[in-house]
Amino acid sequence: MESPLNESAPLAVELRGITKRFPGVVANKDIELRVRRGEVHAIVGENGAGKSTLMKTLYGMHRPDEGEILLDGKPATFRSPADAIAAGIGMVHQHFMLADNFTVLENVVLGSEPTRGGRLDRAAARRRIQEISDSYALGLHPDSLVEDLGVGDRQRVEIAKVLYRGATTLILDEPTAVLVPQEVDELFGNLAELKREGLTVIFISHKLDEVRKVADAITVIRRGTTVGTADPRTTTAKELAELMVGAELPVAAPRESTVREVPVLRMRGVSVSAVAGGRSVVDDVTLTVREGEVVGIAGVEGNGQAELVDAIMGLRPLAAGELRLGDEDIADWSTRRRREGGIGFVPEDRHRQGMLLDAPLWENRILGHQTQPPAVKGVFIDRKGARADTARIMREYDVRAPGPDTAAVALSGGNQQKLIVGREMSAHPRLLIAAHPTRGVDVGAQAGIWELLKDARAEGMGILLVSADLDELISLSDTLHVMLRGALVATLDPRRVTPEELGGHMTGASRGDHSVGAA
Numbered sequence: 065m066e067s068p069l070n071e072s073a074p075l076a077v078e079l080r081g082i083t084k085r086f087p088g089v090v091a092n093k094d095i096e097l098r099v100r101r102g103e104v105h106a107i108v109g110e111n112g113a114g115k116s117t118l119m120k121t122l123y124g125m126h127r128p129d130e131g132e133i134l135l136d137g138k139p140a141t142f143r144s145p146a147d148a149i150a151a152g153i154g155m156v157h158q159h160f161m162l163a164d165n166f167t168v169l170e171n172v173v174l175g176s177e178p179t180r181g182g183r184l185d186r187a188a189a190r191r192r193i194q195e196i197s198d199s200y201a202l203g204l205h206p207d208s209l210v211e212d213l214g215v216g217d218r219q220r221v222e223i224a225k226v227l228y229r230g231a232t233t234l235i236l237d238e239p240t241a242v243l244v245p246q247e248v249d250e251l252f253g254n255l256a257e258l259k260r261e262g263l264t265v266i267f268i269s270h271k272l273d274e275v276r277k278v279a280d281a282i283t284v285i286r287r288g289t290t291v292g293t294a295d296p297r298t299t300t301a302k303e304l305a306e307l308m309v310g311a312e313l314p315v316a317a318p319r320e321s322t323v324r325e326v327p328v329l330r331m332r333g334v335s336v337s338a339v340a341g342g343r344s345v346v347d348d349v350t351l352t353v354r355e356g357e358v359v360g361i362a363g364v365e366g367n368g369q370a371e372l373v374d375a376i377m378g379l380r381p382l383a384a385g386e387l388r389l390g391d392e393d394i395a396d397w398s399t400r401r402r403r404e405g406g407i408g409f410v411p412e413d414r415h416r417q418g419m420l421l422d423a424p425l426w427e428n429r430i431l432g433h434q435t436q437p438p439a440v441k442g443v444f445i446d447r448k449g450a451r452a453d454t455a456r457i458m459r460e461y462d463v464r465a466p467g468p469d470t471a472a473v474a475l476s477g478g479n480q481q482k483l484i485v486g487r488e489m490s491a492h493p494r495l496l497i498a499a500h501p502t503r504g505v506d507v508g509a510q511a512g513i514w515e516l517l518k519d520a521r522a523e524g525m526g527i528l529l530v531s532a533d534l535d536e537l538i539s540l541s542d543t544l545h546v547m548l549r550g551a552l553v554a555t556l557d558p559r560r561v562t563p564e565e566l567g568g569h570m571t572g573a574s575r576g577d578h579s580v581g582a583a
């Protein structure tokens with residue numbers, strides 16, 4: 065089914081019969097992948113399907129147990145990423161690995177400095193970066209500080225970093241997960257430039273509409289093995305999704321308002337400072353979440369959403385303002401007291417806040433809930449109860465892993481996320497703070513989590529939803545606020561706003577217009 069445009073191009077990357085096993089799991093089985101030189105090739109598949117494992121194998125982070133890697137038709141063996149880089153493979157990770165207080169130049173050369181007499185040859189590095197930026201239209205300035213750059217630019221710095229090391233094949237891991245629609249368009253423009261210059265791009269994505277827009281070919285992976293390639297021009301998003309899950313997807317039910325008058329969270333004039341007495345990163349925020357209501361917070365990452373969430377959870381002090389859970393002033397409560405008082409929390413960074421990666425799933429099940437059943441019986445930790453309840457969550461939330469004793473680190477990102485959502489919902493909170501609840505989660509699991517959130521809302525839970533996924537915000541929220549530079553700058557009607565309009569507010573392009581309903 066490959067596109068005729070590329071059929072004559074030679075293969076840049078070919079994987080033959082790749083198998084990779086981990087204890088108790090076959091992560092990749094007999095994978096076949098054929099990527100032509102100069103094409104954008106998408107890899108799609110459910111959470112845990114084996115996409116990251118495959119890309120890590122191609123990037124030299126894993127050694128395959130069986131199978132062959134061919135680059136430009138020649139067998140290649142990688143012992144480490146350094147070998148893969150030397151062979152022209154580059155990887156842009158989903159979580160950027162940039163040093164904020166360094167310049168673009170410093171970040172790009174970090175770890176691969178061209179030296180003159182043992183010192184960094186800045187002039188040569190600057191010329192080379194400018195050349196890369198110009199030839200691929202990346203629009204980077206070597207001397208900008210990374211902390212002043214938006215998400216899209218940071219991603220271009222990561223791409224420049226990989227190109228600087230001489231990559232001719234770039235692997236992008238879910239590159240659009242953190243971008244607003246305008247930035248996605250820019251990224252796709254960049255990918256077109258890379259292609260035009262003969263580079264090859266392999267990218268992992270869960271967003272099937274995007275995949276169809278930008279890819280020349282699509283490889284679908286299901287449960288560790290390739291189920292086929294699809295032609296983006298003739299395959300619909302629905303067909304792709306069904307190829308991925310091997311079944312038909314449920315159709316979403318229409319929305320009815322379940323908002324009640326009783327407020328569960330009230331914030332009035334809340335400000336949070338970066339450091340005590342310093343600049344406000346959350347600036348005079350007033351909002352209410354009522355029972356049965358989903359209040360969405362849209363915003364480009366880094367505009368204060370994370371600090372707002374931290375303030376609600378008691379992880380950062382308020383510099384000013386009032387914070388109430390129901391009728392109680394909780395500003396001085398500890399995080400634990402807030403949780404016990406009925407706030408559930410799906411954190412943004414599951415690796416830092418939500419999980420102990422080396423601990424088994426059952427310990428992760430009781431993390432943050434150590435004082436309640438099923439974690440305790442009397443004064444003792446109830447291991448048996450915790451294990452049984454973990455098994456229940458794994459069933460109900462479709463967490464794919466061998467069992468409650470598996471270490472969290474062995475789960476794919478999406479399956480880790482499902483466990484956290486399951487854990488937090490199981491405590492039946494009055495208020496759920498959900499930061500990017502479906503980040504890295506595949507379409508099937510995403511639909512599942514959305515249904516759970518809708519059910520919880522119908523039962524009266526108030527939900528504060530912080531997300532970078534505009535479709536998620538629009539389809540779940542009853543009220544939608546936009547956060548820009550720490551302040552709520554617009555309140556929109558999610559039934560009427562389009563992702564493009566929302567993106568405009570998020571980047572400050574639609575300043576002055578505070579209500580799309582009135583537009």
Ligand SMILES: Nc1ncnc2c1ncn2[C@@H]1O[C@H](COP(=O)(O)OP(=O)(O)OP(=O)(O)O)[C@@H](O)[C@H]1O
Binds near residue numbers: 506
């Ligand atoms: N280091 C590891 N040790 C043990 N098992 C692992 C390890 N890495 C991945 N796995 C397992 O291999 C399988 C494939 O995981 P992988 O991360 O490749 O999936 P994925 O398709 O990238 O998923 P997602 O979309 O959720 O990121 C999963 O069952 C996962 O639990």
